[in-house]
Amino acid sequence: EPEVTQTPSHQVTQMGQEVILRCVPISNHLYFYWYRQILGQKVEFLVSFYNNEISEKSEIFDDQFSVERPDGSNFTLKIRSTKLEDSAMYFCASNLASWDNQPQHFGDGTRLSIL
Amino acid sequence: AQTVTQSQPEMSVQEAETVTLSCTYDTSESDYYLFWYKQPPSRQMILVIRQEAYKQQNATENRFSVNFQKAAKSFSLKISDSQLGDAAMYFCAYRGPSGANSKLTFGKGITLSVRP
DSSP states (O other), X not given: OOOOXXXXXXXXXXXXXXXXXXXXXXXXXXXXXXXXXXXXXXXXXXXXXXXXXXXXXXXXOOTTEEEEOOSSSOEEEEESSOOGGGOEEXXXXXXXXXXXXXXXXXOOOEEEEEO | OOEEEXXXXXXXXXXXXXXXXXXXXXXXXXXXXXXXXXXXXXXXXXXXXXXXXXXXXXXXXXXXXXEEETTTTEEEEEEOSOOGGGOEEEEEEEEOSSGGGOOEEEOOOEEEEEEO
């Protein structure tokens, strides 16, 4: 069964540095998402992306965050200047359509640790 | 704004027994979708079961079934014949109607332990 793949599985970065988290969604999917989960807390929506533009973003997704689909297969999340509170598990998800009951398929996540 | 509430932080079940995990939600929409995701210690997010609000029939997937009460805005997950591999964090999630409202809103999750 096709999967959403995320790299790296664990990223350790110094505070203030830029970090790019990478995702390869399922190949025929059209809608892409980033979520984060701070340790011990619930999964929170960050941003959704369709047709090469952001569809919706949450309050968390401020100017330090950006997303990109640079080459038609990768979907990246960039954090420009990381803060300690950015330490979390980041999940990429994709689905074929936003309507009907198409579920979002999640990657295994990238654990981001900010030192 | 939509909210999802999972009020039980932890539950425990004996292997082979049945357990029910509770979830309530709040929405002003009439058409929406509900999901249960499982997150084992490996931290993956695995879809367990889904329910469309317009369907009166409760969804079933093998040992997993839901009790969907639309009027009460309740969406509980029943796990029958519990197995050790069912031990995980379980998240209830809501998704609104099609189009711009396609994000998932998650509850806080419930940690399920299975006793051998």
